[in-house]
Structures are given as C-alpha cells and as structure tokens.
Amino acid sequence: MNKWLLIVKCIFIVTYGVSIDLSAADNHKFTITGAELAPHSGQTLAKMGWVPQVLDEALIDSGYQLEYEFLPFNRALISVKKGVIDAMSPLYISESRKVFLHYSEPLGISQTALFFAKTKPIDYHNISDLKGLSIAIMRGASVNPEFDKSQDFTRVEATSYGQLVRMLLLGRVDAVVGEEFVVREIINNDKEFNGKAKLAQANVALATQGLYVGVSKAAPDAVNKMAALNTGLAALKVSGRFSQILLQHGIIYNQGVLESQHSALAEPAAELKSKPVR
Numbered sequence: 001m002n003k004w005l006l007i008v009k010c011i012f013i014v015t016y017g018v019s020i021d022l023s024a025a026d027n028h029k030f031t032i033t034g035a036e037l038a039p040h041s042g043q044t045l046a047k048m049g050w051v052p053q054v055l056d057e058a059l060i061d062s063g064y065q066l067e068y069e070f071l072p073f074n075r076a077l078i079s080v081k082k083g084v085i086d087a088m089s090p091l092y093i094s095e096s097r098k099v100f101l102h103y104s105e106p107l108g109i110s111q112t113a114l115f116f117a118k119t120k121p122i123d124y125h126n127i128s129d130l131k132g133l134s135i136a137i138m139r140g141a142s143v144n145p146e147f148d149k150s151q152d153f154t155r156v157e158a159t160s161y162g163q164l165v166r167m168l169l170l171g172r173v174d175a176v177v178g179e180e181f182v183v184r185e186i187i188n189n190d191k192e193f194n195g196k197a198k199l200a201q202a203n204v205a206l207a208t209q210g211l212y213v214g215v216s217k218a219a220p221d222a223v224n225k226m227a228a229l230n231t232g233l234a235a236l237k238v239s240g241r242f243s244q245i246l247l248q249h250g251i252i253y254n255q256g257v258l259e260s261q262h263s264a265l266a267e268p269a270a271e272l273k274s275k276p277v278r
Helices: 003-016 050-058 073-081 145-149 161-169 180-188 222-239 241-248
Strands: 028-034 064-070 087-091 101-103 108-117 134-138 154-158 175-179 199-201 207-216 251-254 257-260
Touching (some): 028 050, 028 073, 050 087, 050 222, 073 087, 108 180, 134 161, 161 175, 175 180, 180 199, 207 222, 241 251
Parallel strands (some): 028 064, 134 175
Antiparallel strands (some): 087 207, 108 207
C-alpha cells in the first residue's frame, strides 16, 4: 500500500469511524461503464481517456480489478440501475438517480453549456430565453431542476454527442445543451462542416456541476466498492498524481475545476454581432 493511500485511509477512519478492508476485494472485479465522452472517456483516446485512467489507478491498491466498458449513455445508465454493471462514470448527480446510485466524491467540476449557430445566436441568461426553441440534448441527461422540468422549449433527444452537434450543424435544432468539454471536442474536430467556424458557446452556463462515479446500490459489495474508490481518488489528489493525469489529456485541474489547456472555439460568443433568436 503506498504512503498516500495509507494516509488517506487513516483520515477516512478518523473522520467516519469506519475501517475499509481493502484486502477483502482481492481478485474481485469492479465493472464501470461510460459513454463516448472525449476528452473524458473514449475508446480511441490514450488510456481510454483521463476518467478510466484515474479510476484504474485509484483502484490499484484496493484489490479490485477495473473493467471499463463503453455503452450508449442511456443503456449504460439502465445497466447500472439494474446492477448488471457496478458503476458509471463520468456522470452528473440528479435527484432521480440518487434513488439507485451511491455517488463518489467529485472527479472535477465543469459546465453544462448552450451551443448555437453563429448565424442564429441565442442571447441566453436564464431559462426563459429558451422559450419556443428546439434544443438537442442527450437521452436520459439531467441539466438542472428548472431545465429538466421546463415545458417552454422542445427537447430533441439523441444517443450520442456526435448526433447532437450534427443536428445543430444541419439546422435541425436551434441549440445543443451538453457538457462543455465534450461538445467543444466534437466541434473542434469536425471536418465535414467546419463546425469550429460555424458554432459558438454561450457565455452563461446552464449549470456548473461535478463529474462523478455513480455506484449502483444493487451492485455486489456496493458500499465497500464506493469506499475503496473514494479512498483511492483522495490519495491520487493528495499526491498530485490526479493533476498529472489530467494534464496528460490536455486538462488543467484548478482546485477542483476542470479547465482546458487550449482555446475553446474559433470565436467567443461575446464577439458575435447578429441579433439573437427569440
């Protein structure tokens, strides 16, 4: 057991009054699923992205063996809810998911943002600015209580972020709502429509949320798996290894907040002069 893990384990015992038997998990699998969410996770990314890499290293001394599987977002969530797969990450917290998930400490904090065509900018400041618009969003995704409950705009659901961005580029929706890093990654890499030159991100975020690991309450040994994961994550952060991993993937870990090492899109939304769509 490395010294940072030992220190964190001692802190955990003092704080919560419980000891974690990390050796009890020897040779046990810890199955975690996630969607294709580059730069956070993706089958073609180095180490499958920083999320799988962090989780793998967090569990090294726990006795659990990580098996990370990529599935469409909604299918992944359903599989975890049923306990078919132990956990899902990255994932936002929502009240409805708390019924069937234990949540880890946050991996990092990022923004859920609004993206639109530069030729039809949206002057977004609050939920009322979205009235009458068609907005593409991931199936099963949660943004914030106000957005989730609103009936003032039309939701168009998709099963991948790539589909969301494509709908916006083809003019089938007025806007896309999604995690800022993932949407920007797709836009910046779009070659077919030159998305970087055509799309922009609103200056005001819809939500600032943590990215978490959600462990199914129906999973075998769920409580111990959650405790082992939190202990490992804390050790990575204390040692500085957590920040090192993120930097390898082009992300700065600034006191819990995720920041990009690179410029966002071609132009900030504030520089757009067109009249807003209402």
